[in-house]
């Protein structure tokens with residue numbers, strides 16, 4: 001990666017300006033939200049739920065599958081990204097229009113690449129739609145279009161749709177929502193991720209915009225793709241995660257909507273006969289993706305799967321604040337590097353920022369689960385060194401130690417500060 005190019009790009013410069021405002025609003029709102037709750041208790045509850053869930057994952061997964069199937073949701077298990085895409089493509093007939101909502105798991109398995117030229121995919125989350133419109137990459141998991149300047153958005157709307165929209169967030173949102181509403185009403189298949197699956201048979205999908213409510217109800221078919229790490233024991237545990245996701249994700253005390261799906265739409269209004277397919281979706285499919293997660297748990301990196309993907313850590317991360325999504329791959333930041341290593345291999349993790357973490361601990365301090373990303377990053381680096389992947393700086397430092405007995409590469413004299421300092 002050419003870091004100099006990334007740092008001096010227009011995208012980074014405008015992104016940094018936008019981040020300043022976003023960060024100020026976020027910290028203010030989150031502070032207010034945290035005053036209304038017992039933060040310590042919520043954090044303890046969260047930690048307990050995630051630890052308990054991951055240590056019983058096989059049992060909970062089996063239970064969730066049994067319950068969801070009984071409730072007429074068809075569940076598939078995919079061991080990796082390839083298998084997940086294969087299952088999804090079998091469920092998606094060619095040429096059907098998909099209406100999609102934001103999902104990191106769908107990014108992770110690279111399903112959109114497979115759908116290119118095969119199906120029309122409409123992004124229905126405002127941020128993702130703006131990325132699609134401006135042909136941009138996401139810069140944050142919760143607010144992916146954070147870096148796009150407002151004038152670029154109105155310009156693109158004019159170019160692509162020949163419509164003039166004022167450079168005012170309210171006007172743009174109004175235009176986007178009207179445009180998307182028509183698309184959603186005509187969509188054949190709804191494609192979403194999920195925030196939580198409770199083993200007692202509920203799928204939670206959180207949102208603020210209302211697009212997920214529509215996408216998961218209006219088309220006849222709803223396909224949900226998510227990781228096995230989203231499984232927790234009960235619906236009550238799911239609600240705890242929903243509350244934390246809102247507070248640490250957006251600074252709101254609760255998300256605007258919590259979609260809890262436990263079966264396709266149904267009615268028993270005629271002679272008590274249960275009929276599936278009422279006003280809402282007729283068919284619901286869930287693809288549970290492993291893709292390296294079991295291996296992460298096995299190799300002692302399960303803590304990374306405690307993540308609820310709120311993106312709080314990123315606002316504080318000094319590396320993210322400089323280069324945005326160029327730190328990580330499908331998942332951004334230090335936690336994303338861990339996911340990359342287990343999903344795409346150590347070389348990809350190395351190339352996408354394994355050594356970018358400063359180990360400052362700010363992520364851990366601002367994470368609702370206090371995930372120790374710096375500690376886990378050191379462990380990941382050890383794995384990369386074992387595979388012979390080292391940074392030039394580290395190699396130089398090691399060479400200096402061997403030759404000079406110190407990392408500076410020159411003899412240390414009292415009062416003389418070495419020209420270069422190296423750090424692992």
Ligand code: SF4
Nearest residue numbers: 307308310311313367
């Ligand atoms: S690591 Fe923690 S702060 Fe960062 S996205 Fe995950 S849960 Fe949120």
